Amino acid sequence: MPCHLSRIDIFPVKSLDGVSVSQAAVLASGALAGDRTYALFDGQGRFVNGKRTANIHHLRSTFSEDGQFITVAIDDHPPAATFHLQQQRSDLEAWLSDYFQQPITLQANPDSGFPDDTSAAGPTVVSTATLQAVAAWHGLSLEETRRRFRTNLEIDGVPAFWEDQLFSDDGSPVRFAIGDVVLEGINPCQRCIVPTRDTLTGQATASFQKTFSQRRAATLPAWAPPSRFNHFYKLAVNTNIVGQGGQILNVGDSVSVM
Known part of the structure; x- marks a missing residue:
């Protein structure tokens, strides 16, 4: 199947469990309705x-x-x-x-939620193949890897780290469309301690960040701007959605870089 939106996850309470939904409305702020409200x-x-x-x-x-x-x-x-x-x-x-x-x-905060990156407060984007690759690095299941990285929008029908083309070398936004919604890719998402832990027990996975960073550096695709990686503990893309409040993202929507 061509490049498409395969999954939408929202997190109604920041840091608690997420909910997989078939569609999500875009708020005037560019955040997804119900995400980290x-x-x-x-x-x-x-x-x-x-x-x-x-x-x-x-x-x-x-x-x-x-x-x-x-x-x-x-x-x-x-x-x-x-x-x-x-x-x-x-x-x-x-x-x-x-x-x-x-x-x-x-x-x-029903208007914009509580995003980690307030300058790129739209949904985070990753590909299914990326999560599968990271899961293989650490011997984790795909579902556990999803739970660790807590990304909003998952894209399928593309290779691993496809989303690394959605931010530019000079920091200018990269526009891409999911269905009728135009998003702006801003920067690769810098990760914290949370992905290093088992999502059900809180137990840290040994050498997770070190292994991740080494493998991420070794597999950085040719389309990724190297200047945006002052370190390699980064995964997924932070976005903005400008002037499109009321638009709807649907699972199955086609995805294209503009």
């Missing part, structure tokens, strides 16, 4: 996420189809607890505070 914060107003605590990997979360309810559990063990994200937010915060053993607040 909520985030956890500590008493000092800092994110509570996988960068700061491996304990977050023991939380399992699922969401109702309308996105209004979250069900949380610890390591899939009962009892699970279900909360309305708006009407029962204080109860959910109390549950999370008990788990993390510190005061936790749940904040919402």
Whole structure:
């Protein structure tokens, strides 16, 4: 099948489990509706996420189809607890505070979510073949690799690291289309400690970052601008979507570089 959008993942609460969907609306900000709309914060107003605590990997979360309810559990063990994200937010915060053993607040930003890269706040893009290659480097399953890298849009029908052509040598945006939506590739996504850990246990994979960086350097494709790699612990592409609020991305949409 030609180059196409094969998967859309959104993460309703930043750092918690994702949801695979068949379509996603683009917000006026360029973010995807429902992606990282909520985030956890500590008493000092800092994110509570996988960068700061491996304990977050023991939380399992699922969401109702309308996105209004979250069900949380610890390591899939009962009892699970279900909360309305708006009407029962204080109860959910109390549950999370008990788990993390510190005061936790749940904040919402329905307009743009809480992206890691605020200057490229659109969806992240990777190819299926890229994830398969990285999985093979570390002896992981494709699904576990997806969970580690937490990318929004997955492209199939292309070779590994195809997405490395979606950013330029001089930093100017590279435009590409998914269906009727035009995206701008901005930069390769710099990775943190999260992909080095088992997504269900938080246990670190030995030498993950070192092995990844060595293999990434050795397999950097000819179409990737080398100047954008001051180090090789980078994967997927950060994007912007400008002036297209209300447009819809659909699984199966064709993909082309403009």
